[in-house]
Amino acid sequence: MSTSNSTALNKVEKKFALPVGLRDAGTLLGLVVIVVVFSILSPNFLTEQNVLNILQQSSINACVALGMTLVIISGGIDLSVGPIAAISAVAVAVLMAAGVPIALAIPIALCFGMAAGGINGALVTFGGLQPFIVTLGTLSLYRAISLIYTGGNPIFGIPPAFRALTNSTIFGVPNPVVIVAVLAAIIWVVLNKTPLGEYFLAVGGNQEASRIAGVPVTRTKIASYVISGGLAAVAGLILVGRLGAADPTLGNLWELDAIAAAAIGGASLMGGKGSIVGTLLGAIILGSLRNGLTLMNVQAFYQLLATGLIILVAMLIDRATRGRE
Amino acid sequence: MTNVVVDRLKLTGIGKSFGTLRALDGVEMSVRPGTVHGLLGENGAGKSTLLNILSGVFAPSSGHIEIDGVRVAGHGPKAARRAGIAMIHQELQHVPELSVAQNMFLGRPLIAGGVFVARRLQEQAAADALAPLDRSIDPSAPIRTLKVAQRQIVEIARAMMEDAKVLAMDEPTSSLTPAEFERLAILIADLAAKGVSVIYVSHKMDEVFRVCETATILRDGRKVADVIMKDTTESAVIARMVGRELAVAGHQSFVQGDIVLEVEGLTRATAVRDASLTLHRGEVLGISGLVGAGRTELLRLIAGVDQPDAGEIRVRGRRLPLGNPRTAIAAGLGLLPEERKREGIVARRPVSSNIALPSMRRFSRFGFMNRRAVARESLALMTDLNLRPLSIERPIGQFSGGNQQKAIIGRWIAAGAQILLFDEPTRGIDVGAKAEIYALIEKLASEGRSMIVVSSELPEILRVSDRVLVMREGRIAGVLERDEMSEEAIVALAVPQSAPRAASISRS
Numbered sequence: 161m162s163t164s165n166s167t168a169l170n171k172v173e174k175k176f177a178l179p180v181g182l183r184d185a186g187t188l189l190g191l192v193v194i195v196v197v198f199s200i201l202s203p204n205f206l207t208e209q210n211v212l213n214i215l216q217q218s219s220i221n222a223c224v225a226l227g228m229t230l231v232i233i234s235g236g237i238d239l240s241v242g243p244i245a246a247i248s249a250v251a252v253a254v255l256m257a258a259g260v261p262i263a264l265a266i267p268i269a270l271c272f273g274m275a276a277g278g279i280n281g282a283l284v285t286f287g288g289l290q291p292f293i294v295t296l297g298t299l300s301l302y303r304a305i306s307l308i309y310t311g312g313n314p315i316f317g318i319p320p321a322f323r324a325l326t327n328s329t330i331f332g333v334p335n336p337v338v339i340v341a342v343l344a345a346i347i348w349v350v351l352n353k354t355p356l357g358e359y360f361l362a363v364g365g366n367q368e369a370s371r372i373a374g375v376p377v378t379r380t381k382i383a384s385y386v387i388s389g390g391l392a393a394v395a396g397l398i399l400v401g402r403l404g405a406a407d408p409t410l411g412n413l414w415e416l417d418a419i420a421a422a423a424i425g426g427a428s429l430m431g432g433k434g435s436i437v438g439t440l441l442g443a444i445i446l447g448s449l450r451n452g453l454t455l456m457n458v459q460a461f462y463q464l465l466a467t468g469l470i471i472l473v474a475m476l477i478d479r480a481t482r483g484r485e
Numbered sequence: 486m487t488n489v490v491v492d493r494l495k496l497t498g499i500g501k502s503f504g505t506l507r508a509l510d511g512v513e514m515s516v517r518p519g520t521v522h523g524l525l526g527e528n529g530a531g532k533s534t535l536l537n538i539l540s541g542v543f544a545p546s547s548g549h550i551e552i553d554g555v556r557v558a559g560h561g562p563k564a565a566r567r568a569g570i571a572m573i574h575q576e577l578q579h580v581p582e583l584s585v586a587q588n589m590f591l592g593r594p595l596i597a598g599g600v601f602v603a604r605r606l607q608e609q610a611a612a613d614a615l616a617p618l619d620r621s622i623d624p625s626a627p628i629r630t631l632k633v634a635q636r637q638i639v640e641i642a643r644a645m646m647e648d649a650k651v652l653a654m655d656e657p658t659s660s661l662t663p664a665e666f667e668r669l670a671i672l673i674a675d676l677a678a679k680g681v682s683v684i685y686v687s688h689k690m691d692e693v694f695r696v697c698e699t700a701t702i703l704r705d706g707r708k709v710a711d712v713i714m715k716d717t718t719e720s721a722v723i724a725r726m727v728g729r730e731l732a733v734a735g736h737q738s739f740v741q742g743d744i745v746l747e748v749e750g751l752t753r754a755t756a757v758r759d760a761s762l763t764l765h766r767g768e769v770l771g772i773s774g775l776v777g778a779g780r781t782e783l784l785r786l787i788a789g790v791d792q793p794d795a796g797e798i799r800v801r802g803r804r805l806p807l808g809n810p811r812t813a814i815a816a817g818l819g820l821l822p823e824e825r826k827r828e829g830i831v832a833r834r835p836v837s838s839n840i841a842l843p844s845m846r847r848f849s850r851f852g853f854m855n856r857r858a859v860a861r862e863s864l865a866l867m868t869d870l871n872l873r874p875l876s877i878e879r880p881i882g883q884f885s886g887g888n889q890q891k892a893i894i895g896r897w898i899a900a901g902a903q904i905l906l907f908d909e910p911t912r913g914i915d916v917g918a919k920a921e922i923y924a925l926i927e928k929l930a931s932e933g934r935s936m937i938v939v940s941s942e943l944p945e946i947l948r949v950s951d952r953v954l955v956m957r958e959g960r961i962a963g964v965l966e967r968d969e970m971s972e973e974a975i976v977a978l979a980v981p982q983s984a985p986r987a988a989s990i991s992r993s
Contacts, residue, residue: 353856354854355848355852357854358841362831365834366828366832368827369822370842372820374811374843375842375843376811432834433833
């Protein structure tokens with residue numbers, strides 16, 4: 161009995177890696193195609209320095225997209241990530257300017273982001289409103305808060321120690337890349353190895369069935385928005401460090417890039433499906449595209465065109481290869 | 486032989502199969518002009534299928550339909566309409582925000598000047614059609630402002646506007662008050678007087694006897710009798726509907742003395758009214774009743790899925806907080822929902838995840854899921870339940886209905902549920918899997934688990950239940966012990982009816 165069980169287990173475990181992995185392999189293939197094309201077109205594309213550049217440029221979007229992926233998996237959407245990043249950025253800058261130590265200012269700013277996410281989650285669950293509408297509302301609301309508080313002016317005077325956090329490297333890898341990689345690993349573990357991850361997938365896959373099966377639906381949904389808010393805040397802080405100022409208008413249209421990365425990576429906007437690895441690859445695809453086109457001196461208008469086409473082509477390929485589902 | 490009346494509606498050898506399931510077999514039926522003809526049978530006897538064939542929703546696998554001696558050409562709802570068959574569904578199908586007139590002309594508006602909808606003309610025509618039926622209905626009012634009875638009248642008016650020769654009504658009185666029924670009965674009589682043939686489908690025997698002149702009785706997809714109402718009785722008709730003496734053999738009881746579940750005065754709006762019951766250890770309590778009698782609703786209230794307005798639930802003497810599935814599960818309850826796809830499974834997730842869903846806390850250590858334990862236990866359960874294929878990581882949506890059902894049962898076994906609430910456990914699954922589910926129910930009872938089984942299939946109820954609770958219009962109409970159980974006794978309790986029937990129940 162035990163031997164037959166364990167062989168059966170081995171068999172299924174091997175099988176089980178496939179379906180998720182297959183979709184990620186597809187995203188990876190897409191990335192490889194883009195990299196190959198650009199390295200042929202531009203000799204400067206596939207250099208160590210430029211690859212690090214691409215990763216660095218993609219890191220902020222990747223960070224936001226990680227949270228977005230969890231929200232999308234659990235059947236929601238978060239349009240308010242950009243303004244949440246701005247609120248957190250303003251918070252951290254104001255706190256540091258007021259003399260609050262960096263080690264305290266950062267967690268407080270992250271709490272701002274998570275609280276904003278918590279409000280989104282509460283409106284979706286207790287308020288019973290649709291996630292799109294809720295976060296469309298808070299998109300304006302949160303942006304207004306950071307604009308009103310700052311009077312629309314950027315906050316300068318970021319301490320050099322804070323800037324060093326985002327501008328230095330570890331073994332040659334820019335810190336933002338390392339930070340986002342670590343966060344991605346944590347989120348991957350949450351999604352794949354914890355009950356909460358199982359709940360995200362279940363609630364997004366079939367909310368009513370999950371409720372009947374005893375899943376804490378409300379808590380699960382709120383958790384996804386809180387994590388999304390927290391990760392948006394991290395992205396906001398990284399940008400503050402990079403720019404040396406907290407602009408209350410920062411994060412404009414971040415939600416669209418994040419949704420695009422998640423979708424290219426295999427997340428279904430209907431919920432119940434998504435991949436952390438895929439989202440990272442999706443963010444890198446978008447980053448590579450922009451970087452490559454810039455290297456080739458392509459006008460910004462055409463970059464926008466290319467981004468749009470990539471999203472649509474990726475989705476059409478996804479649809480065609482899934483075929484009969 | 487000059488005055489031979491041609492049948493208004495004639496069905497010849499109508500058969501319908503869904504895959505291997507034979508829903509209708511060689512049904513013959515004829516209705517004369519200006520007659521109100523009942524169509525009777527238990528749930529699943531084939532009434533709905535026959536109505537769907539009549540209104541063109543399904544194409545019959547065999548046989549044909551004639552109207553006034555002319556065979557209905559072509560298939561589909563349009564062909565049926567053209568032939569003069571109109572249908573009034575149990576669930577009225579309207580667009581709530583559109584006006585009465587707009588709804589009456591939905592899909593074939595009156596056009597003026599080639600492009601514009603002639604609203605005024607439509608409203609005039611609608612008013613003309615409504616006038617003989619009910620002058621109080623305003624054709625320009627949004628249909629959502631109308632009561633159900635009025636909306637039904639709109640449907641009848643629409644059918645009249647289309648010059649329907651045959652009007653089929655499916656359970657038209659399921660949400661009408663007695664006074665509204667009286668009005669409807671008069672309306673139907675008027676229609677018949679104008680030469681329209683009405684097919685009247687209802688569970689309510691008193692109504693059928695009041696409204697219909699003749700009726701066809703279906704059982705298991707076959708016609709068992711044509712009756713003339715004035716020459717028969719309610720009990721004779723019910724006996725025909727139920728028919729066979731069913732093998733109740735093979736039932737084993739594992740009931741033990743102690744009470745595990747007490748429900749008292751559970752109420753939710755008009756769906757469930759003042760329902761009380763007790764369940765013993767190892768007992769299988771069947772719940773029977775007509776569709777819409779409140780069976781599913783009662784089960785959902787007990788499982789904490791819906792919030793009751795009043796009432797109390799005690800599990801092993803301890804009061805259960807109401808309206809919370811999580812506390813119900815913690816108390817050892819588990820619900821196998823009626824609509825498996827919508828409420829049971831998370832289709833995209835592996836079977837193992839679906840099984841482990843309520844037991845996440847038990848399956849995790851230090852906040853991390855123990856996937857190995859989930860896999861080991863799922864595999865053991867699936868082997869036990871004979872769930873095929875034995876592949877724990879395959880998405881549950883790719884399994885057959887019977888196997889999905891076993892997985893949900895496995896879910897509750899894994900969660901340690903001692904009280905299982907089964908809502909139509911064998912709906913949509915094949916005969917072999919059915920037998921397995923019955924055997925499983927018996928096995929679970931032998932292990933000391935208690936079950937409440939809601940089913941529309943009387944043979945199923947008789948097969949698995951130690952006691953049967955019959956619901957009628959949201960209330961518990963009666964409880965039958967094992968030795969009092971019969972299809973007749975259940976139907977007698979389930980069907981809303983006139984008083985004299987009580988005598989025949991006590992006889993059985």
